[in-house]
Amino acid sequence: MRTILTKALNKWFGNVSTASNIEQAEQLRQQQHVDLIVLDINLPGRLGTEWEEAFNDPSKKSDVIFMTGYADLELAISALKLGAADFILKPFNLDQMLKAVSRCMDRRLSERMNIALAREVQQKHSKQIIGQCEATLQMLQLIQQLAPSKASVLIEGESGTGKELVARELHQFSQRKGPFVAINCGALAPELLESELFGHTAGAFTGANKSREGLFRVASGGTLFLDEIGEMPLTMQTTLLRVLEQRTVRPVGSEKEINVDVRVLAATNRSLEQEVEQGCFRQDLYYRLNVVKIDVPPLRERRDDLSDLVPYFTRQLAAEVGVAEPQWAHQDMLAMQAYSWPGNVRELRNMLERCILLKRTPADLLDDNGDFDTEQAKLTASRQNQDSASCFGYPSHWSLKKVEKSHIQQVVEHHDGNKSAASRDLGVARKTLERKYKDWLNGEDCDE
Incomplete structure (x- = not known):
């Protein structure tokens, strides 16, 4: 029986192991990960239903298909209570077993896909603005104040400061029932951007085999976030201005206008005011977007937030990599306080990820970089000497x-x-x- 099943299953799976009793099987289970166990009940020594480790070990959970030639209703019920995925009576044909194995493995694969998708969604969308310094708290207060309004908001800040997080916070506190939809205006070719935003009809251009809703319609009832708005071509700026004023969109190739209920948030790492002066951005669109502006401060201007950001990212990244959370030393916190962070929060996260993967300390990596703010280092050291209760890395309580x-x-x-x-x-x-x-x-x- 083992030989027949091994030969058949090896055509489907790369690793099929067999054992003649529970003791051998448990050794195999401890040595490797097992997705599925095809388990006979009447075995020499312990019965299959007595293999408690296979059912009660949460760290090595496997699906189990029981098979037996001496089944009765009571035995079947006890097997299902143990958590068996299937129950097959001998003699059986090979096709019956292969179908049972296929059902179990498909379910296993589906569970893994769901876990992976949930993890990806959590990484991308469950983030929050971290920090307790005065500049961060003032920004959070402004976000909560502006969130209920339908007015457009312009978010300005250097790359890596977290402008999209600000936009997401605005959407979350707005209580709008529609989705949050983001698009990077600089990532698409000008000829594709119009179709992406406003949609198109079938046959509107070469390759348009079917109609498509634009992101303005996808975000209906919610928020549309236009990232890197300064990269938008001037021709598209004219169309966007018209949409913002009339609250209607016209898909490419259509003569019909469609009403939309969308709040527009825009972000840029440039100064749009200077772009207007240089003729690179429409002045009327700038005023339309800049009903209210939120300036996201760079990390070098809110270094006190490092005491919150560093443990937050360290904990998150260690969980993603699957390693123990490292404890950074006092000199690591001092080095991070003294660094100028030209890449802002994004650079901080990437640096901590490198530290965890390479098993190095932030002080070592930043020393290799060599871009230190000497005056900030002196200020940090002075503050440490003055107030030992607020040492970086140790909460005051x-x-x-x-x-x-x-x-x-x-x-x-x-x-x-x-x-x-x-x-x-x-x-x-x-x-x-x-x-x-x-x-x-x-x-x-x-x-x-």
Whole structure:
């Protein structure tokens, strides 16, 4: 039976393993990931229904197809209660088994796709504006104040500052029932941008085999975010102005205008006012978009937010990569405070991701970069000396014991677990470090 099934299933799957009893099967299950177990009930030693590890191990969950030639109703019910995906009576034809295996594997694949899609959606859409410095709090207050309005908002800021996050916050607090739809105006060719925004009819141009709704109609009842609006061609600016004034769109190739209920938010990393002066952007469209403007400050102007951003990104990236969350040392926080961050928050996230993947510290990577703000470094060091309670990396509400434990662990980790080297840096004996770790292992409370 094992030989026949192995030969048949090897045509479909790259890794098919067999065992003659539960003990051998459990060894295989511990050594590798198993998606599906085809399990006989009457086996030498333990019965298939007694293989508790296969059903109760949440870290190695597998689907199970039971097969037996001695089935009765009570046995079938007990197998299904264990969580069996299917139950097949012997003798069976091979096609019957292959169909059961196919159903299980299709369901398994569908679950993985759903998990992957949910993870992707979470990464892209569950973000929030992080930070507690005065500039960030003022911006958040302005967002909440402007959100209920239908007025257009112009969002200006350097690349990587999080302009789309600001737009998403405006949409979220607006309570508009329609979707949030974003488009990068600089990423599409001018001849495609009009069709993308306003739609087209079948046969409107070569390749237009069927009609298509534009993003203005897709975002009906919601918010349309025009990113990099400064990249929009002048001819398209004229059309956009007309749409904003009349609240109607005309698909390419159509003579009929369609009403739309859309709030338009626009963002740019340029100064549109200067673009207007240089004749690169229509003045009337600028005034139409700039009913209210939100300036997103660069990261170098809100360095205090690093104390919130760094742990947030570190926790998020470590979970994505599937590694333990690293604890950055005090000198890492100082190095990040002293850096000028020309790429803003996007650069910070990318740098932390490199640190986690390469198992290096932020201080090392930033030292390689060499783009430090010397005056900021002096200011940071001075502030650290003046107020030890607000040291970067340790919340002010932590107890002294908790700070001591965290600092010791960071230094030991910095030396790749070498406690002798760590004890030299800390200025204590190696035995003192060993005693500390022994106390923590025995459950000594560090939160008192």
